[in-house]
Amino acid sequence: MDDAKTRTRRQILEAAAGILEREGAQAVSTRSVAAAAGIRAASLYQLFGDKDALLAALAVHGFDLYLAEKHELAPTGDPVADLRRGWDLHVGFGLRHPAFYVLMFGTDRPGRRPPAAQEAHDLLLRFLSRVADAGRLRVPPLTAAGLLHSGVTGVTLSLIGAPAADRDPEISARMRDTLIGSLTTGPPPVTDPSLAARALALDAALDAALDAAEEAAEGASEGAALPLRPAETALLRDWLNQLAR
DSSP: OOHHHHHHHHHHHHHHHHHHHHHOGGGOOHHHHHHHHTSOHHHHHHHHOSHHHHHHHHHHHHHHHHHHHHTTSOOOSOHHHHHHHHHHHHHHHHHHSHHHHHHHHOOSSTTOOOTTHHHHHHHHHHHHHHHHHTTOBSSOHHHHHHHHHHHHHHHHHHHHHSOGGGOOHHHHHHHHHHHHHHHBOOOOOOOOOSHHHHHHHHHHHHHHHHHHHHHHHHTTOSSOSOSSOHHHHHHHHHHHHHHTO
């Protein structure tokens, strides 16, 4: 496509996007868009064909806007936290651009996939692959992607459909935490491989064992005593204190 056609196409999409955001999809027509873009309707037909093709191109344009926001999310060291941030960004985008969102993720008839369905699915799988690589995913990535996509789009469409004054901001956060919490595990304990850290950990474990042995002796239970004599225990603790320095 030459530069002139590229500029005209962009001009048409920007004009159509303005009408979509201000008045909704029902106001987007080849005539209204051509007038807003300052071009002949014939030029629009040459580039997009009919209204359905124009709306499909608008959905792709909306997804480009969505991706631009997603790319601003720099990954952190916690992939599950990044998954939550991605959820919040998704819902926030929908509430800021409701007409675009309905066009991207809604459908006008049963059996027809939303225009952004596959792109959103692939993007979500990339997030989930990082969670799986960290060993924190409880279910297969494809299963998790289906559940999360259904959850976040359902919440967003529900919020868009409610009057702004009646929207409960806690609904999205509760659904997010419940769903992501059921699909992922907590972070593994942070371990320090140094000799000093291991000595401190063993000393703490020895403390707990001594307390348990003392409680067991007071209760006259059997089998709870440490397999060390008091002198051996004192010597071990002295060594551990030396190693922990």
